[in-house]
Every structure is written in structure tokens, then in C-alpha cells.
Amino acid sequence: MKKVGLYFGTFNPIHIGHLVIANHMAEFSDLDEVWLVITPHSPFKKKKTLLDNNHRYEMVYEATKDYPKLRPSKIEFELPQPNYTVNTLFHLTEKYGADYEFSLMMGEDNLKGLHKWKNYEAILEHHKIYVYPRISEGETDHSFKGHPKIIHIDAPIMEISSTFIRKQHKAGKNIRPLLPENVWKYLDEMNFYR
Known part of the structure; x- marks a missing residue:
């Protein structure tokens, strides 16, 4: 059985921080x-700031093509929007069956909000969550401490954001x-984020 970590993001654009975490x-x-799942539209983000799905997929493809253990995934492009992680996990499990074990990857900052996710209990019942460190304030929901399906990985702390990159690129x-x-x-050829 192949163990696959799903790294969800808008990747708008993908940057070295994403690549370092995925590879680690x-x-x-x-x-x-690790499959980098390009999210067409997050229920928590405004869609108007996103580049076209296929442009973001192309950038993730370009970023990962030389890494045999990393691959881009546009599986969510096929699902009704807005989509929720629990639906994607169900779809992948149905599509790939018993040959694959799918787990989530998320930063500690996202783990704090896991209790707000649609059907988060079902996610934790059927899937592991690999958590990487982030610099953030506040405590993780105490009910997740010591949870057998939550695995903390000592990965590098990457404090680079796509928002910062877009804003600074636009500023020249x-x-x-x-x-x-x-x-x-x-990105430069296509003149994005100017």
C-alpha cells in the first residue's frame, strides 16, 4: 500500500517554502x-485573488517535476465547488481503493481550526494528519493533544507567504x-501578479 500525503493549497503561487515542506x-x-492538491476555491478565501486553475497547476507541475516523490494533483478541479476536504478524501479513496492510504498534511496553525472543518471527526476516523511546525500564537485545541491519528513532524519552519510574494512582485x-x-x-513570462 502506498502512503500518500495530501498537501492542499491554492499555491498562488507555489514558492520554495511549499517545496521545502513537501519534500521534507x-x-x-x-x-x-506527497501530492500537492491545487485548491480551486477555498471556503475561507476570496476567489478573485486566484490565478486560473490551470496556470496554478502548471506552476506546481514546474516546481515538482524534478522531484520523484512529489506530484501535482488537480483532483479538486473535477469536484463541485466550493469543495470540502472530507469530500476530496472520499473521492480519492473511491478512485484509488485499497492500494493507497491517504493522509493530510497541515501546519500547526491550521490544526488549531480543524474542529471547524466540515466532518472533521470523519476525517480523523479514517485518515492520519501529518503536522509541521509554524510560528503562530495561541494553543491548539486541547482535544487533539496526543490524538493517535495526528503525527507531528519536525520540519523546517518556513515563514514565506504567497500573499507577500504577490504584493511585493506587484510593487516591483x-x-x-x-x-x-x-x-x-x-510567472515572469506570463506577467502574473503585476
């Missing part, structure tokens, strides 16, 4: 692969070092 989870946990700042080289080339 693939190399230093018991996961065999050099954000090239924050992006994988192929992503920078694509």
Missing part, C-alpha cells in the same frame, strides 16, 4: 509520496529567490 515530508516521514520588488526557478520563469 516525503523524505523524513513514513510517507511514500525582486521576489525571484522565493520561487523555484521554473516557477519564476513561468
